[in-house]
Amino acid sequence: xxxxxxAVLARWEYGGKRYEILVDPDLVESFxxxxxxxxxxxxxxxxxxxxxxxxGDRPTEDAIEATFGTQEIGEIAAMILEKGSIQLTTxxxxxxxxxxxxxxIQEIHSTAIDPKAKTPHPKTRIELALExxxxxxxxxxxxxxxxxxxxxxxxxxxxxxxxxxxxxxxxPGSGYGACGKFLRxxxxxxxxxxxxxxxxxxxxxxxxxxxxxxxxKSVASNAEVKEL
Numbered sequence: 676x677x678x679x680x681x682a683v684l685a686r687w688e689y690g691g692k693r694y695e696i697l698v699d700p701d702l703v704e705s706f707x708x709x710x711x712x713x714x715x716x717x718x719x720x721x722x723x724x725x726x727x728x729x730x731g732d733r734p735t736e737d738a739i740e741a742t743f744g745t746q747e748i749g750e751i752a753a754m755i756l757e758k759g760s761i762q763l764t765t766x767x768x769x770x771x772x773x774x775x776x777x778x779x780i781q782e783i784h785s786t787a788i789d790p791k792a793k794t795p796h797p798k799t800r801i802e803l804a805l806e807x808x809x810x811x812x813x814x815x816x817x818x819x820x821x822x823x824x825x826x827x828x829x830x831x832x833x834x835x836x837x838x839x840x841x842x843x844x845x846x847p848g849s850g851y852g853a854c855g856k857f858l859r860x861x862x863x864x865x866x867x868x869x870x871x872x873x874x875x876x877x878x879x880x881x882x883x884x885x886x887x888x889x890x891x892k893s894v895a896s897n898a899e900v901k902e903l
Contacts (some may be wrong), residue, residue: 677702682720683767684728685752689742694734695725696752699770703815707756715749722748727829745891761815768821771814775821779812780805782822783829786880790836795882804832839878841903842888846873857890876903 676701685703686695697720698706706713716722724739726732736746743751761766780801788795808828812821829835841863847852848871858877865875879887884902891898 677720684762687755695728696853710753772812776812787835788881843898843901853894
Protein backbone atom coordinates (compact mmCIF):
# COMPACT_ATOMS: atom_id res chain seq x y z
CA UNK A 676 0.00 0.00 0.00
CA UNK A 677 1.38 3.39 -1.04
CA UNK A 678 1.97 5.80 1.84
CA UNK A 679 -0.19 8.88 2.30
CA UNK A 680 2.85 11.10 1.76
CA UNK A 681 3.58 9.57 -1.65
CA ALA A 682 -0.02 9.20 -2.85
CA VAL A 683 -1.76 11.63 -5.22
CA LEU A 684 -5.43 12.50 -5.54
CA ALA A 685 -7.64 11.07 -8.26
CA ARG A 686 -10.85 13.09 -8.47
CA TRP A 687 -14.16 12.87 -10.31
CA GLU A 688 -16.94 15.43 -9.99
CA TYR A 689 -20.45 14.15 -10.68
CA GLY A 690 -23.91 15.41 -9.82
CA GLY A 691 -22.50 18.38 -7.96
CA LYS A 692 -20.42 16.11 -5.72
CA ARG A 693 -16.70 15.44 -5.65
CA TYR A 694 -15.34 11.90 -5.26
CA GLU A 695 -11.68 11.31 -4.45
CA ILE A 696 -9.31 8.41 -3.86
CA LEU A 697 -5.61 8.43 -2.95
CA VAL A 698 -3.48 6.46 -5.42
CA ASP A 699 0.10 5.48 -6.19
CA PRO A 700 1.27 7.77 -9.05
CA ASP A 701 3.68 5.10 -10.33
CA LEU A 702 0.81 2.67 -10.94
CA VAL A 703 -1.69 5.06 -12.54
CA GLU A 704 -0.86 4.24 -16.17
CA SER A 705 -0.85 0.49 -15.52
CA PHE A 706 -4.15 0.65 -13.65
CA UNK A 707 -5.81 2.74 -16.37
CA UNK A 708 -4.60 0.33 -19.06
CA UNK A 709 -5.68 -2.81 -17.20
CA UNK A 710 -7.04 -2.56 -13.63
CA UNK A 711 -6.77 -6.33 -13.18
CA UNK A 712 -2.98 -6.12 -13.65
CA UNK A 713 -2.55 -4.06 -10.47
CA UNK A 714 -3.14 -5.21 -6.91
CA UNK A 715 -5.71 -2.75 -5.58
CA UNK A 716 -4.07 -2.81 -2.13
CA UNK A 717 -0.81 -1.64 -3.73
CA UNK A 718 -2.57 1.03 -5.77
CA UNK A 719 -4.57 2.74 -3.01
CA UNK A 720 -3.28 4.55 0.07
CA UNK A 721 -6.63 3.90 1.79
CA UNK A 722 -9.61 1.77 0.79
CA UNK A 723 -11.92 4.75 1.27
CA UNK A 724 -13.78 7.03 -1.13
CA UNK A 725 -13.78 10.68 -0.09
CA UNK A 726 -15.64 13.87 -0.87
CA UNK A 727 -12.60 15.71 0.45
CA UNK A 728 -9.67 13.44 1.30
CA UNK A 729 -7.61 16.19 2.91
CA UNK A 730 -10.57 17.42 4.96
CA GLY A 731 -11.62 13.91 5.94
CA ASP A 732 -15.15 14.22 4.49
CA ARG A 733 -16.64 10.94 3.23
CA PRO A 734 -19.82 10.23 1.25
CA THR A 735 -22.46 7.91 2.68
CA GLU A 736 -22.76 4.33 1.46
CA ASP A 737 -26.07 5.27 -0.17
CA ALA A 738 -24.41 8.12 -2.07
CA ILE A 739 -21.62 5.81 -3.27
CA GLU A 740 -24.14 3.19 -4.38
CA ALA A 741 -26.23 5.76 -6.21
CA THR A 742 -23.22 7.22 -8.00
CA PHE A 743 -21.15 4.15 -8.82
CA GLY A 744 -23.69 1.33 -8.60
CA THR A 745 -21.30 -0.65 -6.39
CA GLN A 746 -19.40 -0.60 -3.11
CA GLU A 747 -16.43 -2.46 -4.62
CA ILE A 748 -13.43 -0.14 -4.27
CA GLY A 749 -11.63 -1.54 -7.31
CA GLU A 750 -14.59 -0.83 -9.59
CA ILE A 751 -15.00 2.63 -8.06
CA ALA A 752 -11.30 3.40 -8.56
CA ALA A 753 -11.46 2.31 -12.21
CA MET A 754 -14.45 4.61 -12.80
CA ILE A 755 -12.79 7.59 -11.11
CA LEU A 756 -9.58 7.07 -13.12
CA GLU A 757 -11.54 6.69 -16.37
CA LYS A 758 -13.83 9.69 -15.95
CA GLY A 759 -11.87 11.94 -13.60
CA SER A 760 -8.37 13.35 -13.38
CA ILE A 761 -5.23 13.23 -11.26
CA GLN A 762 -4.70 16.20 -8.96
CA LEU A 763 -1.01 17.01 -8.49
CA THR A 764 0.74 19.69 -6.49
CA THR A 765 3.43 21.63 -8.34
CA UNK A 766 6.18 19.69 -6.57
CA UNK A 767 4.53 16.33 -7.24
CA UNK A 768 4.24 17.09 -10.94
CA UNK A 769 7.87 18.26 -11.14
CA UNK A 770 9.11 15.11 -9.41
CA UNK A 771 7.06 12.75 -11.58
CA UNK A 772 8.07 14.53 -14.79
CA UNK A 773 11.74 14.43 -13.84
CA UNK A 774 11.59 10.73 -12.89
CA UNK A 775 10.04 9.85 -16.25
CA UNK A 776 12.45 12.12 -18.14
CA UNK A 777 15.41 10.29 -16.62
CA UNK A 778 13.87 6.90 -17.54
CA UNK A 779 13.49 8.07 -21.15
CA ILE A 780 17.09 9.31 -21.25
CA GLN A 781 18.41 6.09 -19.71
CA GLU A 782 16.53 3.92 -22.21
CA ILE A 783 17.88 5.84 -25.21
CA HIS A 784 21.38 5.89 -23.74
CA SER A 785 21.36 2.13 -23.19
CA THR A 786 19.80 1.06 -26.49
CA ALA A 787 21.20 3.47 -29.09
CA ILE A 788 24.66 4.52 -30.27
CA ASP A 789 26.25 7.22 -32.38
CA PRO A 790 26.70 5.28 -35.66
CA LYS A 791 29.94 7.14 -36.46
CA ALA A 792 31.63 6.80 -33.06
CA LYS A 793 30.07 3.37 -32.40
CA THR A 794 29.52 4.40 -28.77
CA PRO A 795 26.46 5.41 -26.74
CA HIS A 796 25.60 9.07 -26.61
CA PRO A 797 26.35 10.59 -23.17
CA LYS A 798 23.22 11.11 -21.12
CA THR A 799 23.90 14.84 -20.93
CA ARG A 800 23.89 15.06 -24.75
CA ILE A 801 20.54 13.31 -24.95
CA GLU A 802 19.14 15.50 -22.19
CA LEU A 803 20.31 18.72 -23.88
CA ALA A 804 18.86 17.60 -27.21
CA LEU A 805 15.50 16.91 -25.56
CA GLU A 806 15.59 20.36 -23.98
CA UNK A 807 16.49 21.94 -27.34
CA UNK A 808 13.55 20.16 -28.97
CA UNK A 809 11.26 21.28 -26.13
CA UNK A 810 10.11 17.70 -25.68
CA UNK A 811 7.30 17.61 -23.13
CA UNK A 812 7.18 14.70 -20.68
CA UNK A 813 3.76 13.55 -19.52
CA UNK A 814 3.92 12.06 -15.99
CA UNK A 815 1.13 9.57 -16.78
CA UNK A 816 1.53 8.75 -20.46
CA UNK A 817 2.91 5.24 -21.02
CA UNK A 818 6.71 5.22 -20.91
CA UNK A 819 7.24 3.14 -24.07
CA UNK A 820 5.08 5.57 -26.09
CA UNK A 821 7.05 8.57 -24.85
CA UNK A 822 10.36 6.85 -25.61
CA UNK A 823 9.24 6.38 -29.24
CA UNK A 824 8.10 10.01 -29.40
CA UNK A 825 11.42 11.20 -27.97
CA UNK A 826 13.42 9.15 -30.48
CA UNK A 827 11.50 10.61 -33.42
CA UNK A 828 12.16 14.13 -32.12
CA UNK A 829 15.85 13.41 -31.48
CA UNK A 830 16.66 11.85 -34.87
CA UNK A 831 17.08 15.21 -36.70
CA UNK A 832 19.24 16.52 -33.84
CA UNK A 833 21.65 13.68 -33.03
CA UNK A 834 22.57 10.54 -35.03
CA UNK A 835 21.00 7.43 -33.54
CA UNK A 836 21.45 3.80 -34.48
CA UNK A 837 19.39 1.01 -32.96
CA UNK A 838 20.73 -1.84 -35.08
CA UNK A 839 21.49 -4.74 -32.69
CA UNK A 840 25.09 -5.85 -32.37
CA UNK A 841 26.39 -9.42 -32.22
CA UNK A 842 29.22 -10.29 -29.87
CA UNK A 843 31.04 -13.60 -29.40
CA UNK A 844 32.40 -14.52 -25.97
CA UNK A 845 34.73 -17.30 -24.89
CA UNK A 846 34.65 -17.49 -21.11
CA PRO A 847 36.43 -19.88 -18.73
CA GLY A 848 34.01 -22.36 -17.19
CA SER A 849 34.53 -20.83 -13.76
CA GLY A 850 32.93 -17.62 -15.00
CA TYR A 851 29.87 -19.26 -16.53
CA GLY A 852 27.58 -18.88 -13.50
CA ALA A 853 28.12 -15.16 -13.02
CA CYS A 854 28.30 -14.23 -16.71
CA GLY A 855 25.39 -16.43 -17.70
CA LYS A 856 23.06 -14.50 -15.39
CA PHE A 857 23.39 -11.22 -17.30
CA LEU A 858 24.14 -12.60 -20.76
CA ARG A 859 21.30 -15.13 -20.84
CA UNK A 860 18.56 -12.71 -22.05
CA UNK A 861 20.66 -11.87 -25.14
CA UNK A 862 22.10 -15.26 -26.10
CA UNK A 863 21.57 -16.38 -29.69
CA UNK A 864 23.52 -19.61 -29.29
CA UNK A 865 26.02 -21.12 -26.88
CA UNK A 866 28.09 -24.27 -26.34
CA UNK A 867 30.63 -25.86 -24.05
CA UNK A 868 34.07 -26.33 -25.59
CA UNK A 869 36.26 -29.40 -25.09
CA UNK A 870 38.66 -27.53 -22.79
CA UNK A 871 35.82 -26.53 -20.42
CA UNK A 872 35.36 -22.98 -21.71
CA UNK A 873 31.88 -21.65 -22.38
CA UNK A 874 31.31 -19.95 -25.73
CA UNK A 875 28.29 -17.91 -26.72
CA UNK A 876 27.09 -15.40 -29.26
CA UNK A 877 24.74 -12.67 -28.06
CA UNK A 878 22.64 -10.08 -29.84
CA UNK A 879 21.93 -6.93 -27.87
CA UNK A 880 21.03 -3.24 -28.28
CA UNK A 881 24.15 -1.32 -29.35
CA UNK A 882 24.15 0.93 -26.32
CA UNK A 883 24.41 -2.09 -24.01
CA UNK A 884 27.40 -3.74 -25.69
CA UNK A 885 30.09 -1.88 -23.77
CA UNK A 886 28.37 -2.47 -20.45
CA UNK A 887 27.99 -6.22 -21.07
CA UNK A 888 31.61 -6.57 -22.19
CA UNK A 889 32.75 -4.69 -19.10
CA UNK A 890 30.71 -7.00 -16.86
CA UNK A 891 32.20 -10.09 -18.48
CA LYS A 892 35.73 -8.74 -18.10
CA SER A 893 35.11 -7.92 -14.44
CA VAL A 894 34.16 -11.55 -13.82
CA ALA A 895 36.73 -13.20 -16.12
CA SER A 896 39.55 -10.87 -17.12
CA ASN A 897 40.96 -13.46 -19.55
CA ALA A 898 37.68 -13.90 -21.42
CA GLU A 899 37.90 -13.52 -25.20
CA VAL A 900 35.55 -11.04 -26.81
CA LYS A 901 34.88 -10.38 -30.50
CA GLU A 902 32.28 -8.13 -32.09
CA LEU A 903 30.86 -9.85 -35.18
